[in-house]
Amino acid sequence: MYKENIRVIGIDDGPFTFKNRSTVVVGVVVRGKSYVEGVVKSRVRIDGDDATDTLKRIVLKSRFADQIRIIMIDGITLGGFNAVDMDELYSAAGKPVISITRELPDETKVKEALMKYFENWESMIEIIERHPLIEVKTDYNPIYIKFCGMDEDEAKRVVKSSIIRGCIPEPIRLAHIIASAFVLGESKGNA
Amino acid sequence: MYKENIRVIGIDDGPFTFKNRSTVVVGVVVRGKSYVEGVVKSRVRIDGDDATDTLKRIVLKSRFADQIRIIMIDGITLGGFNAVDMDELYSAAGKPVISITRELPDETKVKEALMKYFENWESMIEIIERHPLIEVKTDYNPIYIKFCGMDEDEAKRVVKSSIIRGCIPEPIRLAHIIASAFVLGESKGNA
Numbered sequence: 001m002y003k004e005n006i007r008v009i010g011i012d013d014g015p016f017t018f019k020n021r022s023t024v025v026v027g028v029v030v031r032g033k034s035y036v037e038g039v040v041k042s043r044v045r046i047d048g049d050d051a052t053d054t055l056k057r058i059v060l061k062s063r064f065a066d067q068i069r070i071i072m073i074d075g076i077t078l079g080g081f082n083a084v085d086m087d088e089l090y091s092a093a094g095k096p097v098i099s100i101t102r103e104l105p106d107e108t109k110v111k112e113a114l115m116k117y118f119e120n121w122e123s124m125i126e127i128i129e130r131h132p133l134i135e136v137k138t139d140y141n142p143i144y145i146k147f148c149g150m151d152e153d154e155a156k157r158v159v160k161s162s163i164i165r166g167c168i169p170e171p172i173r174l175a176h177i178i179a180s181a182f183v184l185g186e187s188k189g190n191a
Numbered sequence: 192m193y194k195e196n197i198r199v200i201g202i203d204d205g206p207f208t209f210k211n212r213s214t215v216v217v218g219v220v221v222r223g224k225s226y227v228e229g230v231v232k233s234r235v236r237i238d239g240d241d242a243t244d245t246l247k248r249i250v251l252k253s254r255f256a257d258q259i260r261i262i263m264i265d266g267i268t269l270g271g272f273n274a275v276d277m278d279e280l281y282s283a284a285g286k287p288v289i290s291i292t293r294e295l296p297d298e299t300k301v302k303e304a305l306m307k308y309f310e311n312w313e314s315m316i317e318i319i320e321r322h323p324l325i326e327v328k329t330d331y332n333p334i335y336i337k338f339c340g341m342d343e344d345e346a347k348r349v350v351k352s353s354i355i356r357g358c359i360p361e362p363i364r365l366a367h368i369i370a371s372a373f374v375l376g377e378s379k380g381n382a
Contacts (some may be wrong), residue, residue, distance in 0.1 A: 041372050
């Protein structure tokens with residue numbers, strides 16, 4: 001059971017074009033429903049393989065490392081197809097991981113793209129598809145999550161209780177706004 | 192009279208050393224007590240004279256321009272001695288301006304520094320000292336404000352009602368955390 005006032009780190013990447021070699025990744029440490037305690041910034045390579053290590057560093061080297069209870073990520077990949085191995089992150093950081101997406105991905109298209117562009121497509125697909133996508137109903141649209149290190153009911157409850165408006169958990173929404181402003185100069189759109 | 196749910200933009204600059212030629216300025220649009228709606232980023236020159244123009248641009252070119260009701264700034268200078276002309280900002284943006292500081296500045300030291308390093312020290316001192324510093328009591332330490340475009344009672348009430356914890360108005364606290372992360376990779380300290 002997680003208390004109301006736990007600290008969650010919400011993580012999202014900044015916008016990029018395929019001309020960029022890397023993009024910003026922002027982690028926002030939120031206490032309770034919406035109190036921002038800190039912001040951490042790093043970078044990942046576009047279509048690289050450093051997302052898992054980058055997130056370990058963001059979480060573990062942060063001065064909030066001890067206090068963070070749950071890691072929430074916008075999607076299972078950052079910077080294009082830079083896949084986050086949720087289990088590796090969970091065991092390195094010792095904190096449950098929830099990845100969130102607003103739309104069901106077209107898995108066939110994803111597979112085709114991975115097979116076309118990446119030599120290690122099999123291991124990438126294994127990382128991306130290891131955990132099933134679970135629907136979470138919200139007052140607005142449903143969202144979909146993958147999780148590890150906690151059970152389904154807990155994961156759903158943490159996600160629901162972290163939403164203020166719409167269907168995006170607040171730590172993810174804030175990470176999106178800040179990452180977007182880092183890159184564009186002004187935040188745009190939703191997570 | 193300002194309603195509870197108005198939008199305030201809180202502005203702070205990022206940390207810098209005197210080797211830097213410019214530093215980041217961040218504006219955070221906050222609705223009501225703490226709901227972050229957007230983040231805007233720009234830069235000012237260290238000890239330059241572009242702070243007023245930069246803030247005009249941040250406020251007026253933002254997609255939140257119409258909705259922002261009050262501009263709050265951390266201090267009366269950004270990027271060292273880059274002074275913000277509050278009256279010019281107020282008349283250009285059409286929104287009241289409040290500048291906030293946690294400690295009473297040592298005016299003699301400030302004057303000495305300005306006279307030593309700046310040819311236009313007289314006009315800088317005029318901008319910086321035009322409005323008196325008014326003490327605002329909080330549940331924690333008192334803070335000091337300058338304001339224009341609104342009366343003293345309103346300014347005090349807006350400032351007090353924007354504090355969640357400690358003595359720093361939430362829009363300023365958030366701008367500080369984000370600007371600091373932009374520069375250092377991780378937010379540090381308080382506004």
